[in-house]
Amino acid sequence: MSYELLIGDCRESLRTLPAGSVNCCVTSPPYFNLRDYGHEGQIGLEQTPSEFVESLVRVFREVRPALRDDGTLWLNLGDSYGKGKQLLGMPWRVAFALQDDGWTLRQEIVWNKPNCMPSSVTDRCVSSHEHLFLLAKNQRYYFDHKAIQEDAVSSHPSGNGFKRPARLSYRNADGTARGNDQQWKGVGGKRNRRDVWTVPVRPYKGAHFATFPPDLIEPCILAGCPEGGTVLDPFGGSGTTAGVALANKRRAILCELNPEYADLIDDRVRSIVGEPEEEQIDLFEGAFA
Numbered sequence: 001m002s003y004e005l006l007i008g009d010c011r012e013s014l015r016t017l018p019a020g021s022v023n024c025c026v027t028s029p030p031y032f033n034l035r036d037y038g039h040e041g042q043i044g045l046e047q048t049p050s051e052f053v054e055s056l057v058r059v060f061r062e063v064r065p066a067l068r069d070d071g072t073l074w075l076n077l078g079d080s081y082g083k084g085k086q087l088l089g090m091p092w093r094v095a096f097a098l099q100d101d102g103w104t105l106r107q108e109i110v111w112n113k114p115n116c117m118p119s120s121v122t123d124r125c126v127s128s129h130e131h132l133f134l135l136a137k138n139q140r141y142y143f144d145h146k147a148i149q150e151d152a153v154s155s156h157p158s159g160n161g162f163k164r165p166a167r168l169s170y171r172n173a174d175g176t177a178r179g180n181d182q183q184w185k186g187v188g189g190k191r192n193r194r195d196v197w198t199v200p201v202r203p204y205k206g207a208h209f210a211t212f213p214p215d216l217i218e219p220c221i222l223a224g225c226p227e228g229g230t231v232l233d234p235f236g237g238s239g240t241t242a243g244v245a246l247a248n249k250r251r252a253i254l255c256e257l258n259p260e261y262a263d264l265i266d267d268r269v270r271s272i273v274g275e276p277e278e279e280q281i282d283l284f285e286g287a288f289a
Helices: 010-016 049-066 090-100 179-184 214-224 240-247 259-273
Strands: 003-007 022-027 067-077 104-112 129-136 196-198 230-233 251-256 283-287
Touching: 003 010, 003 240, 003 259, 010 049, 010 251, 022 049, 022 214, 049 067, 049 090, 067 090, 067 214, 090 104, 090 129, 214 240, 230 240, 240 251, 240 259, 251 259
Parallel strands: 003 251, 003 283, 022 067, 022 230, 104 196, 230 251
Antiparallel strands: 067 129, 104 129
16 A cells, blocks of 8 residues: 655645545645644635635635545534634535535544643633545545444444334335334444544644544545545545545555655554555655645
8 A cells, every 4th residue: 555645735736636536535635724834825814704615615626626426525624713812614514515516415524532622711712623525526435334333332233222013114116114213223233433533632733733533534434435546635634634544455545735744644554554564555756836
C-alpha cells in the first residue's frame, strides 16, 4: 500500500487525478475564521461565511470527477462564532450548499467529544461535539455497513428492551424477520452503527494545530472504501487519513497547500501504521502552481 502527496492548492491538484480513480473522500477542511496557517491562498480566512462556503463548494466540485460513481464524501467540520456572539451554523451551511451543488446529503453524524477542551464561557454550554456529514456522488453508493457494526447493548433483537406484540413485529411476507430483528440475529450480537460517535480527542505532538483522531475516521474508511481501494483527503494536514487508510490496507492520496507539512505527514503516517518497513510506504510528491 502507498500514499501519494500532492503539494499545492487542492483546487488545482485535484484536476490532475484520473476520473473515477477514488473510492471515497474523507477530510476535515480548515474551519471558518478560526486559525491562520500563515500560507497565501489558504481556505478559512474569507471575509464572510458565504465566501467560505463557496470556497469549499469549489473544492468538492473538483473532488466529484475523481470519485467513482458509487463514491462517498465524509466531511468533518466544526462550527464558528461571529460578531454579536452569533453561532454561524457553518457545518450546515456547507452541507446545504453541497446539496444544492448536486451532492446527495445522506446523513449527519455527531462526533461526541467526551474530553473536549474546557471553556470559561458562562452564558452558554461548553461545546463538546462536531459534525460529520456523509454525502454521496449518486443515490446508489458503496457502503459496507457490516464493516462498522458495533456491539449490541441488549440480548433482545431490538436492543432497547421493548418486547413487540406479535402484531407489531417487523416481518416479511413469508414470516422471516426484518428490520432490527434481522439486523441482530445471526451476526454475533452486533447492531448497525448509530449516528452518534463517541471518540476522545487525542493529542498530537507534531506542529500541526488541528488533527482529527484516527478512531473518528476509521469507520468512514472501512464503510466507504473496499480493501485495496483509494481514499482521498484534499486537506491532508498532518496525514491522519493516509495513516488510517494504509493501516487498513487501502491506498491514499493527500493534497496539502503547505510544503512544510510534508515531513510531518510522513512521520504521522508511520506512527499510525506502526513503523512499517521502509518499502511498505511509498511517498510521491507532486508540485503544482
